[in-house]
Amino acid sequence: MTRELWKGNEAIAEAAVRAGLQAYFGYPITPQTEALEYMSWRLPDLGRVFLQAESELGAINMVYGAACAGARTMTTTSSPGTSLMMEGLSYIAGTEVPMVLVDVVRGGPGLGNIAPAQGDYNQIVHGGGHGDYHPIVLAPASIQEAVDIVYQTFDIAEKYRTIVIVMLDGSIGQMMEPAEMPPMQEVRKVWPAWSASSTQGKRERNVLTSIYLDPKDMEKTNLRLMKTWQQIEKNEIRYKEYFMDDAKFAVVGFGSAGRVALSAVRAARAEGIPVGLFRPISVNPFPKQQILALTDKMDGFFVVEMNSGMMLDDVLLASQGRIPVEFYGRMGGVMPFPDEILREIRRLHAEGWKAEGHPRDRWLAKLEQIINEE
Amino acid sequence: MTRELWKGNEAIAEAAVRAGLQAYFGYPITPQTEALEYMSWRLPDLGRVFLQAESELGAINMVYGAACAGARTMTTTSSPGTSLMMEGLSYIAGTEVPMVLVDVVRGGPGLGNIAPAQGDYNQIVHGGGHGDYHPIVLAPASIQEAVDIVYQTFDIAEKYRTIVIVMLDGSIGQMMEPAEMPPMQEVRKVWPAWSASSTQGKRERNVLTSIYLDPKDMEKTNLRLMKTWQQIEKNEIRYKEYFMDDAKFAVVGFGSAGRVALSAVRAARAEGIPVGLFRPISVNPFPKQQILALTDKMDGFFVVEMNSGMMLDDVLLASQGRIPVEFYGRMGGVMPFPDEILREIRRLHAEGWKAEGHPRDRWLAKLEQIINEE
Amino acid sequence: MATTNFENMQVIYQHPESLLDKNTHYCPGCTHGVAHRLVAEVLDEMNLRDKTIGVASVGCSVFAYNYFDFDFVEAPHGRAPAMATGVKRVHPDKIVLTYQGDGDLISIGTGEITHAAARGENITVIFINNANYGMTGGQMAPTTLPGQKTTSSPKGRDVEQAGYPIRTSEMLATLDGAGYIVRRSLHDPKHIRQAKKAIRMAFETQVRGLGFSMVELLSTCPTNWHLSPVEATHWLEENMLPFYPLDDFKVHPALKNLNF
Amino acid sequence: MATTNFENMQVIYQHPESLLDKNTHYCPGCTHGVAHRLVAEVLDEMNLRDKTIGVASVGCSVFAYNYFDFDFVEAPHGRAPAMATGVKRVHPDKIVLTYQGDGDLISIGTGEITHAAARGENITVIFINNANYGMTGGQMAPTTLPGQKTTSSPKGRDVEQAGYPIRTSEMLATLDGAGYIVRRSLHDPKHIRQAKKAIRMAFETQVRGLGFSMVELLSTCPTNWHLSPVEATHWLEENMLPFYPLDDFKVHPALKNLNF
Amino acid sequence: MQNETVIAGFGGQGVLFVGKVLAHAALEVGMEVTWFPSYGPEMRGGTANCTVIFSNEEIGSPQVLNPTSAIVMNQPSLDKYEDMVVKDGYLIVNTSMTNREVKRKDIHAVCLPATEIAEEIGDKRLTNIVMLAALIKASDFFGQAEMETALKKSLEGKKNDLVAANMIALQKGFEFRA
Amino acid sequence: MQNETVIAGFGGQGVLFVGKVLAHAALEVGMEVTWFPSYGPEMRGGTANCTVIFSNEEIGSPQVLNPTSAIVMNQPSLDKYEDMVVKDGYLIVNTSMTNREVKRKDIHAVCLPATEIAEEIGDKRLTNIVMLAALIKASDFFGQAEMETALKKSLEGKKNDLVAANMIALQKGFEFRA
Amino acid sequence: MPLSGTIVVDENLCKACELCIVNCPVQVIALDMEHITPRGFHPATLVKEGCTGCGTCAVVCPEAAITVYREKRAEKERA
Amino acid sequence: MPLSGTIVVDENLCKACELCIVNCPVQVIALDMEHITPRGFHPATLVKEGCTGCGTCAVVCPEAAITVYREKRAEKERA
């Protein structure tokens, strides 16, 4: 096993290359740009396709074309770029072609800043472009996890002919950690049967489109998408648990927020507080069965995010009001310190769980104080 | 009171004109285009600004400019156009300037079709562009309601310096109904104090931006947006109830789906079934307190939508698992007939409420049969 | 009339193979159909059908893929050149074409077409300029003539407010990546024959790897112009030709001696 | 040195009023600063500051609004011309300018700039061409020269794969709505003086309502070119000038006799 | 009580327009009304239909599976809507464009050669008004006076002789006896 | 047990690079490690810092409020981080760029004129390595041999004389006695 | 002497746009008012003698509905 | 005889880019290596006699850091 130090953005680029990526299209944007820059020499060296597009609209539609053409294809971007890709993503979903998008989330809304944040959760997980569809969204928390996930995404995307989004935040894109790179896969030599790769006089023509003028046809497509989604919900749940065996309550956090929470949970354990950490990796599909099952064993959930409580809604929805839920988040590119989470864990442990009002409202009142004091 | 027959798209255009709209920018797309066409003669006749943009990106950013410049401004579009506006909307939210968007939703995802649908709910209500913000989303169900709401949106948008989205579906855009037009308001003569309207040598310069390079500044902005949103959640809840006084269970549906449900509920009442209708008008903020309160009185909620169950999640979230929830939806531009809803109401009345599994899964199994039979 | 003895006859013209024998959704007399036919004829003649991939756009030609008998994808409004780029980069040995209307190509899709041309993307663009947005019911396009009435310029295009029409071919011909850019018209047999030659040249450009090729075709929209098909051809001739000169704006030197 | 007696002195040059007396975030020697100064000087001379509204773009000049002393808004990447259109339509009697980099203006913002020009939108565009994406760390831009090394063309721009640079002014000058489009450079005093005159002309164009005006300014990016500021001016002169000729591409007849 | 009328035919037969006339009539007598078109593909051609619902209370669904009346202007529309009309409902058939009899006995069917009648007036595009008049007469939804007002409203701004021709068509429709 | 080192200074002082050397050293001995930069505005200039955490188990937060050690290359960094280092932690101060003494008594402070030492070697850009060496020596996180390997790893592909100069800087840092 | 030719119009495709009619140099095409196609049009048809098989009608037909035949001549003439 | 002039460099603004230095026609500017500005630069400064007040340095300065003064002459000379 050879572990090497990798910068997050470069690591995911290399992982995609090793997974047999055939064509990459992207547009520079901090804190994602190193991925594009890495691809700009790596892919041409291997004789594969790299192209810097004129914009994110260009990039996503080049990806759309390459996906229809049958290639393993991806793009990487950051929040405003993701917004610009919404139309394209909706088309890709409607056309049922596989692709991979990595969103290295930064502070928003608007131009915001380039600091690590998780404020795209709503846009990516709950929203998306127009119409009825769901992308798979995976949120790794370390560079090794990101590498392993990116390496698998193409297979997943192709299995369901769907979009897979890897949602990182600026922190994971910019940090370095040791990672072991998976082996180099051979690039696929045959084009998928459904692809627009020209008939070669050997088959009926393939038409790939997302227009279904008759609502009944569209509805059949919608139904197919929904049934695929049911399969995905069954097969693609991923999460990781820490100290959960004997935990009395659980912190729930994904990505970098989950890592920060891990530090806090460790410190709390050192103080004898029986707290665990549940870290969703697939945030879409969300591990709602697991969360629901935990309601039997836990006194409460403490959700931690780097946004205004977006996954919080999923935890609330999954836990169906059976146990109290508390929330703590930082926004706009501020990454919480473990100490902040630890303080809340201690408080919950000492004071117990109260449930008046909405956890978001309780948090907002608190956050205002914290911000004023900092 | 003079009621006149109005086509939905033209009615909302005229309502906006009467509300003192100063500048409209748009791009043609069915089933919204009549609004743009109406504006193309109406506004120039009044000496106000009409401009057909080169694209939806152009349109939303012209609106952004006009909003920063201090004008009452709006655009209208339909689903793919809304996707393209996501970046602009996020910027507008981050800059805290008021504007109005009307989305006349069509079947999707992708190019889809132009039939009436509600599949943008996730994108508009749950998602939006990147970063932490929420637009107000109002979903009228008739032309008079649309007129009244559009007439008020500018005041609401300015009160909170926020985005107000009026979410219609193709059906409301295309149908005709009688409506009474509100009186013509005077166009505002002074520019708001915060607007980028040039200093005239009389004040400090105004800078309107959404970039906050220091995460702490961004977070303060996020906090301000969230606190404004709390105010909005307090003040801007709208909904309408039908036959709810003595209802044992409630259908919940918005917009056209709510109307179709009304016909079904009436028919059910005629058969003696004690069912009511709860029709949210503000879908963001969602009337969650009202839904929660109803759980004390109702045996269950029956959610009806023209999508795959997007508001369903809000009902589930609001009702906190206290009573069973059932779902029925048609997708991709198919508008359900009242008979379909009635059939389900009868069944729920006769068979009672079962709660195994997720309502969406139960519905999907059923829908497949229905589609195969049709 | 006397019945014909077909034995002594040769077929001078027949339905091209690259075009399916299908009823189109185009309005009667709409020259979109002529453009389709010419593309199919050229692909037949060059024997390219089996290796061609088409990219349809959003506009009346959105269903182009229903008529052409080869692989096809359908792009979002304006993005066909980007999608075609994705396809072509993956299949550099295949023939890739986009078929786009004026609203699609030079309104919402201005960025994508400009950069495909600038990159010298080795694709062929069939550009149908009918001076309005046909599919959505006849709104003003960037190509709508000064004074022309449309549903969104009901008093006639006022250039002071709505701006001036864009001469797309002239604009794109300023780009180094452009290999072949010409404008032709579909309003009468002579011009249709010239248009076909240009389409042939465009595909030859692609086959030879000489960069971006585009044929702008002046086309009628009888429905939204509120004219009969025949009147529409006259309107085109009288109004569009003076504003949109038929010319070769960029011809790669390597093409200069080709003749068909 | 002897101390100076300022009494007998007149001020030949001082910090312009339209520019705040603030430290910029620009790298040492970056000619973005020169462009800022020239715009401020011209607005001072024309006495326009109180009625000007600026539109900043996304690029190194994103914080332009921190330095200019008048109302400002900040546009999404590439959309400044659309935002400026919104502002100008609401305030037709005010002066509206955008300040955009080459990535912003002619990569992601190609559609918006083209249509603002085509519409003859009565705004002034200050276009900073520094042959790369400065802010994001020196990636290839549409203006990057053939063979030029950037962080996303590490072996030098390969025109076969990445396409050819765009000569923006030449392209936009094909549009009827363009009132004044010229290219100038900021690499030495003589050219800076000429640039200032051009900026003056551009604002005169707007004041007179003669349509869209744009001054393309060749500008240095010492940091990403990995050169000292002085070396950067030489690089510009030797490499950019031959590819981007300094010229007047469109001058409205009504401007021809103006002189400053 | 609520009335639902479907009007169906080829594009160009004035199906949407005649729906508007009916809607105007309902508005005239102070009822709630909804005019709901099937708006086809983003292009021209094909078939067209619209549903007009009027009622004394807030109208729910703008379309119904089983309308209380149907005006069918051509054969495909007859085939589609004959079975759908509710029992005791109205079916108005343009025999000029259909080639079979109405099968159902449990509805009020009015069959008239509306296109021929319109051609007699001098403009076959008036077929739609003739058909509408036949429905109104059979169903008694509104009086002829209200229909005339509604028709005038719908033709506001149109040339006088066009209005006159429409009025004659309305008259002819009312006069028709099967 | 987990070690957290913050390295802070002006942009251009090689703060990020020396963090990588430390990270490589941790990797060398088979530990988990995280190198986390403060990546500034989308442009150049200003201050820079990075946090290197190494540990025997999965690393949680990549940044901490109170690091176990801090290398401060200039005055603002000293002002910012002196108070933050945990009790009994390490604070390495570049006295060439600071103008006051360390106040805290409950931490291990090592103050050295690193820039001067680097200038003595012939390149003040080696200040960072001198500082790092001082930390390693004081804290005994790793042996000098591991540091040398790490430094070579970090300089892979660089010119030989640069590597040699860096090695000398490492040596000088280890040799320094306050 | 002009060549003699003939055309066959595919009634499934013709939409009666009349472009072939106005462009035929010898004016031998007209709409067949007696006949309605499945899509409701009066199709174009050859109504007079004199077709030269010049192919012009096919060149303008937007529906590719016309097949054109022309009398065979000796090989050399065809070059 | 050349006019005599002088310049004042605003040390808060100067970033030591040296553009004024290389462009001064009489080469009278240099960086002041003795001095460091609040932002850490050695600022440009007049180091020799002979400034003509020509203003060239100000024209090239990206930071608008230079104020240029020039000796007054009789009114007529200034036209």
Ligand SMILES: Cc1ncc(C[n+]2csc(CCOP(=O)(O)OP(=O)(O)O)c2C)c(N)n1
């Ligand atoms: C993002 C988006 N915006 C708008 C539309 C609506 N739309 C469909 S076709 C069209 C215009 C087509 O005009 P043109 O490209 O000129 O083609 P034509 O129909 O004239 O051949 C528009 C605006 C859309 N489908 N998607």
Ligand SMILES: Cc1ncc(C[n+]2csc(CCOP(=O)(O)OP(=O)(O)O)c2C)c(N)n1
């Ligand atoms: C939608 C979007 N895409 C990408 C970016 C990232 N970005 C910021 S500045 C920039 C390029 C700026 O280059 P240019 O316009 O040439 O200005 P310069 O910095 O060179 O002056 C990019 C790609 C962004 N902010 N938003």
Ligand code: SF4
């Ligand atoms: S609307 Fe115009 S462009 Fe479209 S098919 Fe009809 S005639 Fe042709």
Ligand code: SF4
């Ligand atoms: S990166 Fe380049 S363009 Fe940006 S401020 Fe620095 S030198 Fe100027």
Ligand code: SF4
């Ligand atoms: S082939 Fe020529 S002559 Fe014959 S019908 Fe056609 S156009 Fe007329």
Ligand code: SF4
């Ligand atoms: S040109 Fe073609 S479609 Fe038109 S009338 Fe003639 S045969 Fe029919």
Ligand code: SF4
């Ligand atoms: S004013 Fe002229 S002479 Fe004086 S320092 Fe400046 S450039 Fe040199």
Ligand code: SF4
């Ligand atoms: S040009 Fe300006 S910033 Fe540069 S050294 Fe001279 S005074 Fe300083």
Ligand SMILES: [Mg+2]
């Ligand atoms: Mg068109």
Ligand SMILES: [Mg+2]
């Ligand atoms: Mg640049």
